[in-house]
Amino acid sequence: MDEVLDGPHLLPEDAKERARARIWMLSTDSNFYPAVFVASVGCERGFPEERVSEAREKLKATLARLEERLGGGRECGREYLAGGGFSLADVAHAGTFVRLRQLEEEGALALSDYPNVAARVGKIEARKLFRAAG
16 A cells, blocks of 8 residues: 555555564564464363463563563663554554453453553554454
């Protein structure tokens, strides 16, 4: 879409930042989403408790990496995961935020332990298109 349409791009124009966005998208697909899914619906799907516990620990480690990225660790903090604005890297994570809220309501996760992630979740949830999709 970025190549054929005018308007805001979903991937950064800078090649390095575009690669960074793709890395975050891959991380979402291979780490974040699977951990959130098993942590949030594993019990009702009949997964062994050990697998659900393991997913919750993996989720905490993934959230810690996201917290660092958004909060100023090595890279001086960023409002967005890649480039200078909202990108597909942010979209990839946004799909799991509903389940993060569910885990928080169940007491399985405290977003307050990840203030930069919690702020990012709030910003994504406040976006007009996110609210319209809900």
